Amino acid sequence: MNKITNLLIVFLFISACREGENIEPSFYTCEFNFPDSSLTHPEHQQYQNLLDEIVSNGVVGISMSVFKPQDGMWIGAGGMADLHNAVSMQPCNISRVGSTVKMYTAVTVLKLQEEGKLNLDDKIADYLDGDVIDKIENADEATIRQLLQHSSGIYNYIQNLVFQTASTNDLIREWKPEDLLQYAYHKSAYFPPGDDVAYSNTNYIMLGMLIEKIEGKPFYDVFEEKLFSPLGLTLTQFAAEDPVPDGIVRGYIDLYSNLQVLESTYFSGWDYYTADGGLISNPYDMNRFFLELMRGHIINANSLNEMLIWITPKEQDAEFFPIQYGLGIFRIETPQGIAYMHSGDAIGYYANMLYFPDDSTTIVYAVNSNYGKIDQFVSTQAAMENILEAVK
Amino acid sequence: MKVILKTMLATLLAIVTPAFLWSQTKPIPINVSLFNESTAIPFTRFITTPVHPGIQVGTEFDYNRKSHTRLFQTANISYFYHNYLAQGIGIHTELGYECRASMGLALTGLFGLGYMHTFATTEEFRHHNGQYEKKSDKGNARLIPSLSFDVGYYLRCADTYSPKIYLRYEAWAEYPYSPDFIPVLTHINLHAGVKFFLSKKSISHE
Numbered sequence: 001m002n003k004i005t006n007l008l009i010v011f012l013f014i015s016a017c018r019e020g021e022n023i024e025p026s027f028y029t030c031e032f033n034f035p036d037s038s039l040t041h042p043e044h045q046q047y048q049n050l051l052d053e054i055v056s057n058g059v060v061g062i063s064m065s066v067f068k069p070q071d072g073m074w075i076g077a078g079g080m081a082d083l084h085n086a087v088s089m090q091p092c093n094i095s096r097v098g099s100t101v102k103m104y105t106a107v108t109v110l111k112l113q114e115e116g117k118l119n120l121d122d123k124i125a126d127y128l129d130g131d132v133i134d135k136i137e138n139a140d141e142a143t144i145r146q147l148l149q150h151s152s153g154i155y156n157y158i159q160n161l162v163f164q165t166a167s168t169n170d171l172i173r174e175w176k177p178e179d180l181l182q183y184a185y186h187k188s189a190y191f192p193p194g195d196d197v198a199y200s201n202t203n204y205i206m207l208g209m210l211i212e213k214i215e216g217k218p219f220y221d222v223f224e225e226k227l228f229s230p231l232g233l234t235l236t237q238f239a240a241e242d243p244v245p246d247g248i249v250r251g252y253i254d255l256y257s258n259l260q261v262l263e264s265t266y267f268s269g270w271d272y273y274t275a276d277g278g279l280i281s282n283p284y285d286m287n288r289f290f291l292e293l294m295r296g297h298i299i300n301a302n303s304l305n306e307m308l309i310w311i312t313p314k315e316q317d318a319e320f321f322p323i324q325y326g327l328g329i330f331r332i333e334t335p336q337g338i339a340y341m342h343s344g345d346a347i348g349y350y351a352n353m354l355y356f357p358d359d360s361t362t363i364v365y366a367v368n369s370n371y372g373k374i375d376q377f378v379s380t381q382a383a384m385e386n387i388l389e390a391v392k
Numbered sequence: 393m394k395v396i397l398k399t400m401l402a403t404l405l406a407i408v409t410p411a412f413l414w415s416q417t418k419p420i421p422i423n424v425s426l427f428n429e430s431t432a433i434p435f436t437r438f439i440t441t442p443v444h445p446g447i448q449v450g451t452e453f454d455y456n457r458k459s460h461t462r463l464f465q466t467a468n469i470s471y472f473y474h475n476y477l478a479q480g481i482g483i484h485t486e487l488g489y490e491c492r493a494s495m496g497l498a499l500t501g502l503f504g505l506g507y508m509h510t511f512a513t514t515e516e517f518r519h520h521n522g523q524y525e526k527k528s529d530k531g532n533a534r535l536i537p538s539l540s541f542d543v544g545y546y547l548r549c550a551d552t553y554s555p556k557i558y559l560r561y562e563a564w565a566e567y568p569y570s571p572d573f574i575p576v577l578t579h580i581n582l583h584a585g586v587k588f589f590l591s592k593k594s595i596s597h598e
């Protein structure tokens with residue numbers, strides 16, 4: 001009897017720990033379609049040292065692009081794309097870039113306004129089904145502009161603890177927009193529309209639904225048609241098309257805040273099918289998108305001006321740079337100057353894109369690990385200051 | 393791993409032995425339940441999917457028994473497997489209060505405290521000397537307070553030593569979970585269990 005019990009226990013523990021997937025290094029093969037002169041860039045060594053430092057601190061892998069008008073584009077990487085198979089990170093590798101997609105969503109909505117298909121000051125209730133609108137406080141009054149600017153006051157479903165534990169309970173569940181909106185149903189709004197700003201993913205789920213309603217197709221197909229294809233963003237795609245596409249680097253989480261990471265590549269998060277996250281890209285494509293946007297090559301000058309009308313929150317986050325909210329974009333005051341930015345988290349991934357209007361410098365970086373102690377090296381104010389000090 | 397299992401077994405024995413000694417003259421109650429574990433805010437969910445299976449085995453002894461009520465202590469060992477998140481093996485004890493109606497129906501409330509050791513269900517890598525390396529998982533220590541309610545049915549209404557079947561809703565938390573990130577993670581377990589008695593006669597047959 002004792003032997004059987006011991007065997008059962010040993011079997012349970014051996015069988016219960018899932019080993020990493022064996023993947024050939026060729027799976028991660030990628031290339032750029034432009035002449036890369038990063039190795040001869042005047043600040044190559046300084047940038048590379050920064051990435052190496054970040055990796056040595058505990059980030060699994062990082063890729064970065066820096067554009068300065070006088071020096072051109074630099075791209076680089078450090079650390080690992082895949083720990084189990086010991087594959088190094090390359091600058092062209094793709095990863096999840098989370099909420100940075102909100103800038104793409106906002107730009108798409110602004111393009112629809114340019115095409116005369118909507119007006120930013122229309123109420124969202126004029127477009128979406130009453131069934132959704134009736135259950136979300138403020139949704140009947142909020143305008144498209146207020147959703148874009150997070151000034152709708154609408155409750156952020158991610159803040160709902162019931163949602164947080166439910167998503168942990170089923171880490172590979174693929175959530176549909178309606179599933180997620182349920183966690184914002186009948187929740188008190190933060191303030192009346194237009195009174196303040198408060199970041200809410202719910203706004204951008206509704207904006208994705210708006211795009212689909214107007215265009216009659218999935219919003220990510222609209223992204224492809226209006227943004228990815230025209231700009232030649234060949235390494236950019238949306239998760240709904242293929243949640244774990246070939247070449248995507250493995251993601252890792254420091255779940256227990258002890259720099260002992262677990263693989264999370266197949267953890268769906270909750271944004272495969274909603275316009276508040278779910279983008280897959282790399283720092284080169286993101287840098288090009290941001291540059292083209294700021295140069296006025298994606299939306300016209302009027303739209304760009306509307307995008308960059310800022311609202312200051314009544315209460316600032318004491319642990320971050322002074323911030324203002326635009327349409328799918330933020331304005332922060334860093335020691336290196338004013339920057340426009342948007343960052344994004346997914347489970348096991350983080351990305352940040354910054355543009356400095358004073359000299360048109362654009363910095364984008366993406367990492368394949370987050371949470372716990374790792375965040376202090378990539379996403380906090382101190383982490384960003386460290387990066388900007390070395391790069392800007 | 394062996395050390396952990398031996399330690400937990402020794403602790404369980406330390407809890408169970410008094411009950412066992414006490415019950416030498418009486419049949420020994422054994423509780424066995426299969427349960428579905430889930431991360432959830434307690435009392436917001438009842439049935440959850442996907443199923444994360446678990447098993448619990450334990451015993452109990454009475455502090456005070458009256459005709460329709462009793463105050464008792466449990467001692468349990470349990471195991472659960474939560475796909476992609478963790479597996480845990482734990483020991484815990486509960487103070488329970490049961491009200492038993494004459495037709496066999498019983499309602500019980502239990503407050504518990506215990507220790508759980510959790511292990512990752514996926515490969516783990518440790519940061520060491522500036523890079524990550526594969527590590528053997530020594531697991532994580534947790535305190536696990538719990539609050540449970542169950543509804544049960546005694547198959548032989550008038551018999552003190554009747555087998556009982558029960559459905560138990562257990563809300564529990566693991567602490568510390570992730571310092572400065574997720575301090576506490578809450579769970580619910582939905583148990584389907586049976587209590588039966590090992591009588592002196594059946595013991596002597598073993």
